[in-house]
Amino acid sequence: MSLAADVHPTVRRAIRCGDEAIRDHDPDSAAAHYREALDLSPDNPDALIGLEYADYLRSKRPSRFDFGLSPSGAPQTQLKEENQRQIELDFRSGTTVSKGFPVNGFFEHTTRCNFYCPHCTKGYDPYFAQELPRDRLNATLEELLPRLKWACITGFGEPTIGERYPELMRKLVGEGVRPHFNTNTSTLTLPHIEALVKCNAHVTLSVDGATKETFETIRAGGSWEKLIYSLHAIRRIRAILAGGSSFEVTFVAMRKNIDELPEMVRLVHRFDLDLLRVQDYYFYDIEYDNQSLRYEPERANRRLEEAEQVARDLGVALLIPPRYSMGSPDLKASLWKKALTTRRIFPARKRFPQSCKSPWQEVKILVDGRVAPCCFSDTGMGNIQKDSFEKIWNGIRYRFFRWRIRTIFPPRECRVCHSSEGINKGNPANVLLKEGLLVKVFYYLEHRIQKWFYTRRKKGEVKNYYKGKWLRPNPAVQSRSE
Numbered sequence: 001m002s003l004a005a006d007v008h009p010t011v012r013r014a015i016r017c018g019d020e021a022i023r024d025h026d027p028d029s030a031a032a033h034y035r036e037a038l039d040l041s042p043d044n045p046d047a048l049i050g051l052e053y054a055d056y057l058r059s060k061r062p063s064r065f066d067f068g069l070s071p072s073g074a075p076q077t078q079l080k081e082e083n084q085r086q087i088e089l090d091f092r093s094g095t096t097v098s099k100g101f102p103v104n105g106f107f108e109h110t111t112r113c114n115f116y117c118p119h120c121t122k123g124y125d126p127y128f129a130q131e132l133p134r135d136r137l138n139a140t141l142e143e144l145l146p147r148l149k150w151a152c153i154t155g156f157g158e159p160t161i162g163e164r165y166p167e168l169m170r171k172l173v174g175e176g177v178r179p180h181f182n183t184n185t186s187t188l189t190l191p192h193i194e195a196l197v198k199c200n201a202h203v204t205l206s207v208d209g210a211t212k213e214t215f216e217t218i219r220a221g222g223s224w225e226k227l228i229y230s231l232h233a234i235r236r237i238r239a240i241l242a243g244g245s246s247f248e249v250t251f252v253a254m255r256k257n258i259d260e261l262p263e264m265v266r267l268v269h270r271f272d273l274d275l276l277r278v279q280d281y282y283f284y285d286i287e288y289d290n291q292s293l294r295y296e297p298e299r300a301n302r303r304l305e306e307a308e309q310v311a312r313d314l315g316v317a318l319l320i321p322p323r324y325s326m327g328s329p330d331l332k333a334s335l336w337k338k339a340l341t342t343r344r345i346f347p348a349r350k351r352f353p354q355s356c357k358s359p360w361q362e363v364k365i366l367v368d369g370r371v372a373p374c375c376f377s378d379t380g381m382g383n384i385q386k387d388s389f390e391k392i393w394n395g396i397r398y399r400f401f402r403w404r405i406r407t408i409f410p411p412r413e414c415r416v417c418h419s420s421e422g423i424n425k426g427n428p429a430n431v432l433l434k435e436g437l438l439v440k441v442f443y444y445l446e447h448r449i450q451k452w453f454y455t456r457r458k459k460g461e462v463k464n465y466y467k468g469k470w471l472r473p474n475p476a477v478q479s480r481s482e
Contacts, residue, residue, distance in 0.1 A: 027057035063191035067169040083147040091360045096399035101147040106364035108155020110162030114468040115221035129465035160187040188230040200244040210263035231271040248275035254291035261307040269314040278320040280418040294429040297324035321426035348434035352423040
């Protein structure tokens with residue numbers, strides 16, 4: 001979006017001259033032009049942020065967010081391209097042994113978060129927070145970097161507050177791997193945004209409300225004023241520096257915020273963001289699950305349709321889940337109630353709208369060394385502390401996972417996945433309606449077994465973090481100087 005049409009022509013000219021001066025590496029001249037604009041329009045956000053940016057450049061202050069520049073054109077070596085073609089062949093053939101290596105890596109380098117959102121387990125319960133040790137990180141990157149094209153550094157936490165965040169970003173950028181992560185926007189200062197734009201990062205902003213009250217209620221720990229400042233800064237820095245960076249918004253749709261979805265589309269348009277991605281609420285077996293839109297499908301569908309119309313009118317890229325079906329299942333209901341409300345014994349044929357490529361092209365390294373098959377799953381395929389990644393990649397667990405995801409009993413987490421790339425195409429509620437009694441009983445038994453193993457694995461963990469703060473000394477913190 002260019003400067004507003006009702007801004008005085010002299011103000012627009014001064015701001016354009018300031019932008020050109022920054023591109024010409026003349027922050028002193030840029031500051032003078034921005035001050036000229038502010039003399040005529042004291043509250044103009046473009047001039048205010050431009051002046052702040054020029055002052056930052058003049059100060060030459062060092063920043064922890066200096067990631068370096070992506071190599072020109074982010075070169076894709078022959079090895080990366082051949083690996084990509086092999087993955088496509090493996091996926092189409094359905095083989096469980098992959099001759100290719102992941103092209104997209106997920107690196108969970110921290111599990112702590114400075115927010116405590118009520119629709120996340122971090123919002124209501126203390127938890128064990130830790131950082132990924134440097135030696136484990138470096139060993140994993142050494143195996144994966146030669147073939148990686150993209151790398152997501154988001155795990156179960158806010159990635160930009162992690163101890164290894166700057167170091168990890170520098171390694172990825174230096175190897176021509178495009179970095180990607182989700183952020184709650186709390187750390188997006190001008191130096192940070194500048195670094196992300198220069199290295200062509202792909203950044204997803206988690207924004208679950210289009211008004212101050214809704215945003216600060218759902219994104220607990222956040223500030224609406226800070227968010228709006230960051231969005232202004234992103235638009236201005238991108239306009240000045242250009243480049244291939246990408247900034248999109250993810251919006252977890254629920255009963256509390258669905259009425260603001262059309263306004264969220266307008267917000268994305270106002271700040272020239274690249275995409276609005278609407279996600280279905282994920283059940284955590286907590287009271288907040290009643291916020292799921294499956295309990296109000298008609299209202300949800302009306303707002304989705306309205307948002308689509310606004311997006312078409314404004315030219316905003318919008319990715320939304322399929323429409324909600326009437327009578328979507330209640331995941332919190334007892335097994336007996338689910339059985340009584342199930343209308344079929346056997347599952348519907350072809351109940352999944354699409355196939356999922358993730359087990360062939362993605363991998364997630366968890367902070368404790370476990371290897372998982374995709375961004376949504378935490379099912380352990382092995383542990384890099386015990387085996388090489390190459391051995392894990394085609395081990396029996398990975399092969400079984402690739403086989404099972406194409407059966408009528410896909411892995412339990414795939415069944416409820418709300419990713420638009422997953423087998424549910426972003427709306428698990430619609431698929432659950434078609435399962436049938438036998439499938440539901442199978443998943444219920446599997447869930448009880450997995451819960452037992454999960455409880456055993458978590459036994460003895462010290463809960464050391466709550467609502468954005470350490471509760472007691474954490475051994476992982478002592479490794480910061482390693």
